[in-house]
Every structure is written in C-alpha cells, then in structure tokens.
Amino acid sequence: MGYNPGTAVDSSVRDYDPQAIERKWQERWQATRAFEVAEDPDRPKFYCLVMFAYPSGHAHVGHVRNYMIGDVVARTRRMQGHNVLHPFGWDAFGLPAENAAIKHGTHPERWTLDNIAHMKGQLQRLGISYAWEREFATCERDYYRWNQWLFLRMFERDLAYRQRSTVNWCSSCETVLANEQVVDGACWRCATEVGTRDLNQWFFRITRYADALLEGADQLDQWPEQVLTMQRNWIGRSAGALVRFPVIAAERGGEEDSIEVFTTRIDTIYGATAVLLAPEHPLADRLAAATADPAAFAARLEGFRGLDRTARTTGQIEKEGFDTGRSARNPFTGEPVPIWIANFVLADYGTGAIMAVPAHDQRDFEFARKYDLSVRVVVQPAGEPALSGAELDAAAAAYGVLVDSGPFSGLPSAQAIRKMTEAAERDGTGRGAVQFRLKDWGISRQRYWGTPIPIIYCDACGTRPVPDADLPVELPRVERFSGRGDSPLAEVAEFVETACPSCGGPARRETDTMDTFVDSSWYYYRYCDPRNEDQPFDPRKVAYWGPVDFYSGGIEHAILHLIYSRFFCRVLNDIGLVAHDEPFTRLLTQGMVLRNGAVMSKSKGNVVDPDDMLATYGADTLRLYEMFVAPPEREIEWTDAGLEGSYRFLGRVWRLVVAFCDAAPAAPPIDAVTLEAADRALRRRTHDTIRRVSTDIDVRIHLNTAVSALMELVNELYGFCARERIGAGAAADGAGRPPRPAAVAAAREAIEALVLMLSPFVPHLSEELWEALGHADGVVAAGWPVCDEAAVRAEEVVVPVQVNGRLRARLTVAVDTPQEVLEALALEHPHVGAHTSGKRIMKVIVVPRKLVNVVAR
RNA sequence: GCGAAAGUGGCGGAACUGGCAGACGCGCCGGACUUAGGAUCCGGUGGCCGAGAGGCCAUGGGGGUUCAAGUCCCCCCUUUCGCACCA
Numbered sequence A: 001m002g003y004n005p006g007t008a009v010d011s012s013v014r015d016y017d018p019q020a021i022e023r024k025w026q027e028r029w030q031a032t033r034a035f036e037v038a039e040d041p042d043r044p045k046f047y048c049l050v051m052f053a054y055p056s057g058h059a060h061v062g063h064v065r066n067y068m069i070g071d072v073v074a075r076t077r078r079m080q081g082h083n084v085l086h087p088f089g090w091d092a093f094g095l096p097a098e099n100a101a102i103k104h105g106t107h108p109e110r111w112t113l114d115n116i117a118h119m120k121g122q123l124q125r126l127g128i129s130y131a132w133e134r135e136f137a138t139c140e141r142d143y144y145r146w147n148q149w150l151f152l153r154m155f156e157r158d159l160a161y162r163q164r165s166t167v168n169w170c171s172s173c174e175t176v177l178a179n180e181q182v183v184d185g186a187c188w189r190c191a192t193e194v195g196t197r198d199l200n201q202w203f204f205r206i207t208r209y210a211d212a213l214l215e216g217a218d219q220l221d222q223w224p225e226q227v228l229t230m231q232r233n234w235i236g237r238s239a240g241a242l243v244r245f246p247v248i249a250a251e252r253g254g255e256e257d258s259i260e261v262f263t264t265r266i267d268t269i270y271g272a273t274a275v276l277l278a279p280e281h282p283l284a285d286r287l288a289a290a291t292a293d294p295a296a297f298a299a300r301l302e303g304f305r306g307l308d309r310t311a312r313t314t315g316q317i318e319k320e321g322f323d324t325g326r327s328a329r330n331p332f333t334g335e336p337v338p339i340w341i342a343n344f345v346l347a348d349y350g351t352g353a354i355m356a357v358p359a360h361d362q363r364d365f366e367f368a369r370k371y372d373l374s375v376r377v378v379v380q381p382a383g384e385p386a387l388s389g390a391e392l393d394a395a396a397a398a399y400g401v402l403v404d405s406g407p408f409s410g411l412p413s414a415q416a417i418r419k420m421t422e423a424a425e426r427d428g429t430g431r432g433a434v435q436f437r438l439k440d441w442g443i444s445r446q447r448y449w450g451t452p453i454p455i456i457y458c459d460a461c462g463t464r465p466v467p468d469a470d471l472p473v474e475l476p477r478v479e480r481f482s483g484r485g486d487s488p489l490a491e492v493a494e495f496v497e498t499a500c501p502s503c504g505g506p507a508r509r510e511t512d513t514m515d516t517f518v519d520s521s522w523y524y525y526r527y528c529d530p531r532n533e534d535q536p537f538d539p540r541k542v543a544y545w546g547p548v549d550f551y552s553g554g555i556e557h558a559i560l561h562l563i564y565s566r567f568f569c570r571v572l573n574d575i576g577l578v579a580h581d582e583p584f585t586r587l588l589t590q591g592m593v594l595r596n597g598a599v600m601s602k603s604k605g606n607v608v609d610p611d612d613m614l615a616t617y618g619a620d621t622l623r624l625y626e627m628f629v630a631p632p633e634r635e636i637e638w639t640d641a642g643l644e645g646s647y648r649f650l651g652r653v654w655r656l657v658v659a660f661c662d663a664a665p666a667a668p669p670i671d672a673v674t675l676e677a678a679d680r681a682l683r684r685r686t687h688d689t690i691r692r693v694s695t696d697i698d699v700r701i702h703l704n705t706a707v708s709a710l711m712e713l714v715n716e717l718y719g720f721c722a723r724e725r726i727g728a729g730a731a732a733d734g735a736g737r738p739p740r741p742a743a744v745a746a747a748r749e750a751i752e753a754l755v756l757m758l759s760p761f762v763p764h765l766s767e768e769l770w771e772a773l774g775h776a777d778g779v780v781a782a783g784w785p786v787c788d789e790a791a792v793r794a795e796e797v798v799v800p801v802q803v804n805g806r807l808r809a810r811l812t813v814a815v816d817t818p819q820e821v822l823e824a825l826a827l828e829h830p831h832v833g834a835h836t837s838g839k840r841i842m843k844v845i846v847v848p849r850k851l852v853n854v855v856a857r
Numbered sequence B: 001g002c003g004a005a006a007g008u009g010g011c012g013g014a015a016c017u018g019g020c021a022g023a024c025g026c027g028c029c030g031g032a033c034u035u036a037g038g039a040u041c042c043g044g045u046g047g048c049c050g051a052g053a054g055g056c057c058a059u060g061g062g063g064g065u066u067c068a069a070g071u072c073c074c075c076c077c078u079u080u081c082g083c084a085c086c087a
Helices: A018-031 A061-079 A095-104 A108-125 A141-156 A206-219 A225-235 A266-271 A282-289 A294-305 A309-314 A362-371 A413-426 A539-545 A561-575 A610-616 A619-628 A640-663 A677-700 A703-723 A728-733 A741-758 A763-772 A778-782 A819-828 A830-836
Strands: A045-050 A083-085 A160-170 A175-177 A194-204 A238-248 A255-263 A274-277 A321-329 A336-342 A353-356 A430-435 A455-458 A462-465 A497-499 A506-509 A548-553 A584-589 A593-595 A796-803 A806-814 A841-847 A851-856
Touching (some): A018 A619, A018 A763, A045 A061, A061 A083, A061 A108, A061 A610, A061 A778, A108 A610, A141 A160, A141 A561, A255 A266, A255 A274, A255 A282, A266 A413, A282 A321, A321 A362, A413 A430, A610 A619, A619 A763, A640 A703, A640 A741, A677 A703, A677 A741, A703 A741, A763 A778, A796 A830, A819 A851
Parallel strands (some): A045 A083
Antiparallel strands (some): A160 A194, A238 A430, A274 A353, A321 A336, A455 A462, A455 A506
C-alpha cells in the first residue's frame, strides 16, 4: 500500500506541502460540518471554551495561542469519545468600535462586522475545530435582547437598582467605569487616570452574593490558586462589629446623635481615644454648622475632599486631620473622646467613621503622635515586657491579652472579641457585622455601542421597566459620533421619547448603555442554544452542556470577567435557568506571547501576524511551535528559529510515514506475530508514549512535554526503521531481504499511534497521513490510542550504583532482580570496590529497579 | 511593606511521590550523501582536569535534614505577579 493522497494533493509531490494539505482538510471539515454537535445523553459531554474575542481587527500569534490550547484539548477529548462543544464568538460591543467611528467616520457596526469577517478567516486558516454554526456576536439584536431580559429579571429581584453616587470617570473614554475596571487608579482599557463624577447610575447588586462567591471559591479546586487569591482579596470580607459612639451635645451635656463605627478589633476599644470621621461623613457638615466659624471648618473639609482620590485610597498622602471641638462617649469606658475629621478615613468603606486606637493600629498611631492624642495600651502581647503608651514607637497590632479593659481584662484577644461583641449587643450599643471591600457593579455607560438599558422614566409613574413583550429595545442607528458630552442616545429624539408602559403618557427612555462585561457574563450559556428566540437559552440544553469543563484565557480577567460570570451564574441559578453554582470547572490562564521582551501590540510595532507564518510554514507548524515552546501558563518569547525547528520536525514525520507507506507491505496484526526483543522495545516506547502524552494533555495540560514525548518516539522510529530496513532505511540499504513482518507490525503500531496523538496539535498533517496509512474515516473515528500496560512493562532496567551518594557504576539487570542479588552485584563491581577499599561498609540501600547506594566510611 | 510564584547549559525548557540533573528542541561542532548544501541522514555537545580509564565541580547565594536534595527545612539575594491607609 503506497502513499495514496486524497483529491487535492498531487501524488507526484512527495515533499511536505502544508498549504495544499491544510486547504484540503479545512474544506473537508467545512463541507462535512465536522465539529457541529448536538446533545447526546448517551455520551459524556465536554464543554471546552476559550474566552471569546474582541474584534479589534487582526488576531496576532499571541491571541491565537489561547485558541490553539483550547483546540488541543477539544480535539483530544473528541478522540476520547466525548461529545465536545467547542464554540467561538465575538465580544462585539465596546469602545474601540465607537472611537474608530469618531476617527474614521465608519459606523461602529460596519467596523465591527468587517473585523469579525477578517479575524474569522484568520482562525479558520489555523484549522481550529470550532462549531462555527453556533457563532454569534454580542452586538446582534438577538443577543443583546437577552441582556435586556436578564436585566429586567434582576430589576424584579432588586438586583438592579439606580442610585446617584460618586463614580469612576475616565475622561478619555468619556464614560463611567466599575471599580474592577480601575487598575492602579487608571482606566483598564486606556490607562488614563480615573477621576470622579456624581451621576445617577445603574448597579448590579453583586454584594448580595459576596459570601456565596467567597464560599464558592473554595470549591474551585481546578482553578489557579493565584486567581482565587485575587478574587478573595477583591471581595475582601472582614468580620467585626459595628459600635455606636453617642455624640455629646454642645450645650448641657446630654446626647443627641451617635456615630457608628466599624471595627475588627473591638478588643481594643478601651484604648479608643478618638473618633475619626471621613470628610464626606454626613455628620461632618452638621458639626461644621454648629462651630464658631462654620466657613473655615467647611473650607478645611473641602480641602480634604478635593485631594487626589487615588492617593487618598492608597495611603500616599500625609495623614492629616482637625478637631471638630466636639466629643463622643466611648460606650465601653463611658469616657468622652474627641471627634476629629481625618483625611485617611474612607467614606465608602464601613460607616465612614472609625474609632482611633493609637496603641494598636499603626495608622491611628501615626495620627495620634502627630496631633498629640493619647495612646493607651489595652492589649499586652503575650510573653513580652509590658508596653506603655508613652514609650511605643509603633502600634502593637498583634493579638494579646487585655489589660485595663474593665471586666474584660485578662482575656485573650480572640475571646475578648467574642465577649465584647456580645456585651455590645446586650446593651444595645453595637452588634457583630461583616464588611466587604467588594462594591456593587456599576453598569451604566455613557456611550453608544452597547446594549440599551430597558428602562423608561415617566413623570407620573416613575422608573418603569420595559415590558418583556417590547424587547428588544433596539439600538437606534446613529450616524455621527462626536465623542463629546452625554450618551449619544440622548441626542436621538425618536429613541428617547416614548410612552410610559404603565400609564401610556409621554415618557423618556434611559439613554445609557450597559457595560460590555454584562455581555460576556453569560455568553457561554448562549452557545448551548444560540438561536433561541423565546428565552436566553433552553435550561435543558445548559443542563446538558454546563458547566464549562475547561476554560482558557488571559489572567487579566481574574477579577473582571471571571467574577462577573460567577455572579451571573448564581443569579441564573436563583432564577432557575441553570442548576449549577459555578460556571467554569477548570480554569487555565495562559501566558502571553512576547516579542523583544514586550507584549505584542500594534503601538509597539512588534506583532506577528499568523497569516505571515501560514504563508511560509503552514498552520500546523505554527500550532506545534506555540504548544511546544513552553507550558501554556508561561509567557513565551517569540523566535523564528523555534518555528523553523517545528517545521523540520513535521517534515521528519512526513518523510517517516510516507516512506513507510511506500515501502512496507501491509502489516499483520500485532498479536499474530512473534515479536523479537527489538520489537518489544519499540512497543514499550510506543505505549509509554501513549501514557505520557495522555496524562500530559488531560491531567497536567503540559502540552510542551507531550510534544517532546512524540519527538522522542519519532527519533526511536527512525532508528528502528533503519535497523530493520523498513521504508527509508530499506532504500539506504539497497535491495535485500524484506523486513521482518513482526518488525513491520510493531512499526505500524508505533506510527499509527504517533499520527493519532499528533492530530490534536497538527490536525491537517495528521489527517493526511492517517489517510495515507489506509484509513478512510479520519482520526476521530479511530479514537485515542490506548496504553497497553503489559507492553510497557520493561524486561531489563539499568540500575545506577552509588557509593556515598555519588554515581560509580550502572548495572543492567532483569526487572525482577531481587534485592540481595542487586546488592551483591553492586558490591562486586570493580568501580564500587575502588571507592570502598579501606573503608567499612556501613549499609547498602537498595531500591529495587531504581538504585543501589553503598554507604562506606 | 505584606503575600504568591519563579531563578537549572550559549538559548527555550525537562526532571510527576526526595532516587542516574540537563529529556525534547534551538544553536554550535563533526561525519555521511553530494557539482553544491542554508536540504536530508548519523553522531557529539554543562564546566574544569586527564592521552585514556576516569576524576573533580555544577540547579541564584549561604546553612541544615537525609544513605541520597533542583525537589524538604531555615536565612539571604534577584525577577515577575498580586495586594497595599479597607479600620
């Protein structure tokens, strides 16, 4: 059986011709809709997902690395008999489209659709096995209408609400940003420093799920620990107590108001020598009004409020404050303590007020030293000399034993926290409470290219949801974009002016659009049922496919997309649309591709376009290179030399298999021949490779070592075929005896396993060779090779012999050589004797099949 | 400052539970085949000493545990990432 290529490849072309092969197989996959799937309860499902793409224009080799990783996993699972859903789509709303419109006059939709068309072509030329018939773009009416539908369900549950508040404002993007989208005080997208604005905004009440998201994280044992840590930090749960400090009235000495503070260290409350208010605290203005010089007071407040926001929240400003002249009563000591305004107290965490315990909190300590507030030690660190407030040079923040704390003196901190919280609850001055760093998710965006928020404002009826029957609220066609001012939708009178769904009177539509992270929070469910016109998706279909078994993408989404999606999953669970709690079972965060030490980007001019690589080497070489160069999590430095090496390897595989097909007669089945030692050795290598590659792909996802194992098998096969005069080896040897049938059988087994295991990495080449080997049905029908444990078992092993831990000799022995024999052989060895002569042999460590170590002194 | 991960040949990287450090690839050196080789095939390639057999040194640095350490423990250095006035 010679090499018998399919239709598109000229059989006279014997060299590896990736362009022809890749065209042939891509056309065939498309014609046969090879990767389309349907629910099938009889087969195990596998949902393999990569983060969908923002259609920025061109994919570079850094973007596609992720898609290749997903494709290796998907193709492997498919061969292992799983029903694999492997979809792709487009995160198509967003600012760049609108900015392009402002700059070049193209409509955002045109720009987006053109980019999608181009990038889709790029991905198809890479031969990634997507179920393309499920593709969608989030800017499609049939997608974003379900954003609106889901928004309304959240509105009904009080999970979507509108509030005026101080929000992050990016002056470059001309829109609001959620807290998650501010990185080091700058916009996550454009790096412009973020300012603030007071605006009416829509929020999703993600804080209601704070504890659930935290607890759920504990179940995510197949997520990188780093991502979970980031999420836990972001949620920032802290348990403590709310305690009220009554404000002592200016006249008479009665009590009027009270200041509630949050503390995690109620055990230090006997040392609370001041109450500090954030400049924005509501009481601050009232206290100002009551002072002798309200204008001066107010001016100082304004000074604090106007400080740089980032500096204020990151500790980069000098701690400053001023005395309000008023006092509050410490509910535990009964003593009056001064009320100060302090610039480092955050208005939007806890209650915006704290009790200052200078002896036991470093920030309070610095503040107290500066303004000469009293420092009172109430917790003594265990086993250390007693502290005194006057001598401290830093706060003693550690837990210890309480002193000078009335009835609580003598208690250790942990116990004191419990008892003092109970005491506060009993006498009504406080209660245990939990605070989160996590804030509600602000989703209003003052931009055009997004999902309109389905809300109508009526002067008579107030804020009304758009009825489901009126969905979608379509994004109107806007032709000119200035990039200035309010939401562009506010300019479109036909859009804004509408009728109230409740009273029918004149009303106005909401003109903000939704954050595009709303789109990406549930798109993975839509893939399960992408054309559903009655609901976002059929819950039964999601029950079959969900949750996502394998999800791969960049770590930059650790606390953006990945936390929003987990939130959405739980909301959808509450609504009854999904049955699971967590959307992504296994997460892989892939490393970026660098060039000249920098992330590829258009502005740096260091992008490598996959199309250029395809023209020279073909998709398979590019795929193999990106998988081989490093484990998926690690970032890689692009090198052309590495690509060349991968190309050479594929040429080597091609020649090996083609020569085998040309020269070898049909092989008898492996169990019908008598194998010689060389054949058994090859089989051992074959089946060991199957085992290694299988675990490297499925368990560890170390695709680089999977590839190197396959390279070793190829090297082995070259030697074997030459020695046995099979294929190319026979030609070199000239005419002679035909190869032994057992050797051909072993070689065929190895070559077939090789081609099958290569197919997730280099699918075009593998399909072509599989066909050449005489199989008409493709690699998926053939299935993933199975490791024969009996064949792996070695007959002989090389056992290293050490003297005092240093290698001195090697013994080649039968695998089952008993311990005593190993020991005797080791001691007899002349090299061992040379190093033990004149010494006493203390003991001999024998690890059967592994090692002998002679200890001599 | 706090926390996490990492540091291995000229380079990318292997080494799974402590058991032959450097798999595999790139690069480099040599050989074969050749009019030719930047194709292909075969071989070599951590450093130092040695003609050789062989020996010594070697996984960022320093200590330790162990028959045995890249792997475990302690201290330090460097890099990357995350957190950083959250009371």
